[in-house]
Amino acid sequence: MTTTAGADDVHELLLSHVDRATVGALDDPAVVAAVVAVERLVVATGSTNPELLRDALEGRPVTGADANHLAELVEEGRGHVSAGLIRRASGQAVDAGVVNPASGGYEITTDATLLRAAVRAAQGSIDAMPYYGARYGARGSRFATTDSAWLISLAPLEPERAVHQVEWLARVLAARGMPSWLLEIHLGALVTEVRSVVGPAAGTDPEGEPAADDAEAVGSLPAAALALATTRRQHVDDDLMRTAERWVDEALGAAQPVPRTGALLAAAVADTSAGVTRDDGSLVDWLTDPSRASDTVARELREVRRRILAAAL
Template structure:
């Protein structure tokens, strides 16, 4: 069985489920509000932008003929969104709809890191959507009266339908039974499942959105309180994005789960800023210890608290005194870190690690030197096993070349001496 045929069969259940979701039902009936179409474009731009970025960063012979930079569509999606903004205000993107898209982005990034050929599976889904683009275009244009503005992305997709057969032939160069065949197959299934979650979260009417709960941000987080004020929640998510950008480790190791907990923890941290200062500090230090024991050095939370403070103050400056409790807790974490390893020595150890690692890997594992030294600082401060939990991943020879494993091992050994 060819890869394209195997993908079609494996993805068929999710594909059928996707087409029957209320969003598409409302669209084809002419009952979808404009803001819902906008949320769809925002979600697709988020995912397509990440996929295209990964495709430009990797080189793999199996991807030859499947994608080229002149096929980028993120710009078309941005163009459509600008056109909608000029037409009328459609409000802000609800968190409920955004998070599934961001979670799929996490899976794309982690899969690309582990095996670049997996991107062919994601491409199969988005390239294959060209086959239904013409019908979608007719529904959107008919309901909202669009001719060209607002449908640039759908127009481009519809134009690619004629070359779908040729594209599948290029994909089928990956031989059946190979490890790459299975990797691409699993990526396609992951992509379709992610899209089902994204579209299921999109609005289908103009009713106001209910404030999210922790379980909406992260099904594994339970029902504890989180920030529900829209501006605060947006700020919390932006702070989370900064953490994920500055420390790719979170996504590369934990994937969507790491992103979900970053979102729910951020929203929870903002929500506790109205408590007594000693209670806030105690709660944050407790969280830092729990995370460190699970492979996330306390340095991660220390840095995140600064970004959370900045983003929160930017949208609610009148609450800066409450948000300042986040900085106080970050200060306590820094004090504990520097008691374990002095500041000058900490910086020296990071520089030594970075001198042993090629520039390409320094970018892919941005911040890893600080995390390694931070993990050992946690260990020296009494959080047993924190360094080992990080080493379990960064010293995995199935993931990293020997040179990187040795650099991490030596840094941990040197940091253990203080």
């Protein structure tokens, strides 16, 4: 727990970043934590208005936003900034542990603009796929953010090396119930976010360094996304993904455990067929668990899985 002075320092640091004006490389762990915390509020509120973000930080109502969710994000952000101040005082470097203590401290981008893009891509992907929140909760959200920031750090690598690293992450996540199709989507969102903030090179950046264009900023990330998609499509193409969704929708409608259950099942079959993971038990067992699926629902899901396997390439 922070002291009163420490709490004031944390609050002021967060407020100082609601304008989202900080650019360039960040070497202060507390500033990294503040930038991430504010950007998560941007996603949660759907606004970049500094006054609205200030309201969120100070606990005032924000129209259209979930007050409880905002309060949780603010509390978590304060904790990360507080820990960042301790890191700053002890001279510790920036790594994923700044905003995700369970991460083990792997490398993340320290460019402020790209870090914000990573947060938006991660949280946007989570919001678009309710499975993440239903299964992995706040812990999953933190890992999505730091994984996203790590992925951006791969952009400067040669395509072969970047693809190798992304395929490694895909295997890790697939074994934990996240089909590599989800990472494929995340990479696409990440590339879009980076391109939205890094335009064609012209002159210098605010620190006087040559400006990067979007091709340089996204680097090998499009190649990595394509590699995942190509591997998946060799076994489960886009048509079968859509068909699997239709099968589940027709069989269960709103009774399916999470939206897009059919696509998740198809993506897991693709991973098993491609050797990304040994089996799809982690996903299938979760979807058919009695706590979220009746016997009838579980039976229908297994039947859809059987049909996917029969139709897979």
